[in-house]
Amino acid sequence: MAKTKATAAKTIRVRLFKSINGCQERHRVSVRALGLRKLNDVRELVDSPSVRGLVNQVSYLVRIEESA
Structure with a gap:
């Protein structure tokens, strides 16, 4: 039986x-994968590590702020 934790x-x-004008196509795809359009x-x-990887790839296009 698996225990369930209510972890936020x-x-x-x-x-x-x-x-994203003028940047590499790979970076445009990464921005879209993050759900950003305008x-x-x-x-x-x-x-998660996958989201952090996408953000690191396009770090010159996005800003990050930690949330609770």
Whole structure:
């Protein structure tokens, strides 16, 4: 029998602050995978290694702020 814990997953807020015009196609795909479409678009995402990898790849386009 599996025990269930009510753990609140830590989240991060990601904001697109720079345009994706002129950047690599791989980076455009990464921004879209994060759910960002327009400038100043903000998404609250679960803090996981895969999300951190995407954010690190396009760190020059996005800003991160920790959430509770």
